[in-house]
Amino acid sequence: MKIKFHYTVILSLMLFSAACKLDNYAPPSVTLKGQLMYKGTPVNVEYNQVPFQLYQSGFKGNTPISGTFDQDGTYSVLTFNGNYKFTIPGGQGPFQWKELPSGGRDSIAINLTGDQTVNIEVTPYYMIRNAQLVASGGNITAQFSIEKVITDATAKNIQTVSLFVNKTQFTSTADQAAEVDLAGTLITDPTNVNLSVAIPKFTPTQNYVYARVGIRIAGVEDMIFSPVQKLTY
Template identity: 30%
Template structure:
């Protein structure tokens, strides 16, 4: 009976020690932040769409840390100091690299740019309002010679988080009218739910047939009144 009591006491004491260890667990104090870039410029993406993975070797419970991009191509993660493997994931609007892993040494607040090669880019974008129409002018550039266009779209929305998933108006371009390196235009007619607003947000997205994610231009705020 005494042995049973002692066993229960030891087990209870162990639980208290483990509980105290969890209570004393320190949150990570360092920050890894950065951008996904092409030729030194951040790439626009879908908010919480494309992602990175972080791995840290040498620990019993080795598991990945998912890191998602904001729509302007920036990212941030709270971490402990140490050496991490940063992995560029597939199904993104950029070419899979020969090696998708970047070794990052995190110490305090650490910044790193993640270089990628997008299948396509969009440049020289501009948006004009004429009555209830928004005309987008832009140039699509093919960066990866073997890539084929899957879609080119104009997005209009109430929120700055406007993309393929979140928008009030999506207009697909006729791909037959898209010539690489030359100006392309898309006209969107404002629906009733947008036309009476003071402003809308607009951006262009382009997708390769090799990926489900779009390369996006920066979101622009268009005054309607």
Template identity: 35%
Template sequence: MKAIVYSLLASAMLFTSCAKDNVDPPKSRLTGRVVYQDQAVGVRSFGSTNLGSNASMLELWQRGFGLFTKIPVFVDQDGTFSAELFNGDYKLVRSRGNGPWVDNTDSISVNVKGNTVVDVPVQPYFTFSNASIQKNGSTVTATCTVAKTATRNIDRVVLFISRTAIVDATNNLARSEKSGADVADLSKPLTFSLAVPTSIKGPVYARLGVRASGAGEYLYTPVQKLE
């Protein structure tokens, strides 16, 4: 699922300034990924909340239409994003306090002309390595190592499972978690075990998440489908 956000604000302003003209809808597409060390960063899907409330979000800003208003661009759970826009020059901004990464107020200049691709670098508070999730009978087990990349402590690390491919802190049927006190020594691998709810009759979807203290969002591993 791709998160496609239409530039309604820019479109409305263009219609206002050219009320008597026929204006085509935006046809150019900006796509990209939120990345750390060239790897996409897993987040909570905007589709698991009402209108993307508190989900990881980027902002596009464009001058020259009388108003200077943000165009929200929500990041999908695999770290990708997509927006349909008019050609032009935009400023892309990482929303403050709106992701599992360190705030960065620097804007990225983007010239949209036809299909345009841009990666947005971030610095997560924590990262996963050697993550493995498996299902054996009615039990899901997971192992991982968590590394600290910024000056915050861990709030918790969680294994989430669901019956759908959208899996996160707000969309799951079961979870196994460890608090920050349980993972004080990050040199040791973490292990999780979780019974599959009887309400799940088919495949199980699972992923791991880590949240920093004071952060509103988890960083996630890719979703895995377990038969």
């Protein structure tokens, strides 16, 4: 079961701030931010579902700062200067994360001496390429291609591809007003996948929707998505 971390960063910062006031220390004021990337392309995920952890080096048994990536793969943490290790827990995300020879999770060393942007390079099982979404004739249609990135013995099959439509920019399995799915076994040409779904009716009415496509990977909890697009009709 997916554990949600939506409020963990906020709670951590509240505790940090309270402790600082009691000890007459300044509250956290250094911003670490970045984005999930694969060879220069953002990796889009489901909002509030893929967690990360930030450990401060040199403190044994210290509790990590935990948070989740936004749906465009971005993250942001308010903390202090210092040496940190950034990692993603096992079994999380629609991608592979480097493992240590010992079998543990690898981490990225980050030396914070002020605000810093650190993008997180991952290897997704699949990438959605050239997604073209159109609102026309009462329907939302999507045309896109699928790149299979991992092709070795750890490769995984596509369970389904889906088109999600919602009234707000939060668009995924958990946040959608319309959805259409296609089983992976029915994909005959990964370079030309097409989906279509009727535009849902909203109250109050609006002349736009948000949409994106996603891939559910067999044996993987998290989906990978195309960027959210606002479509006017």
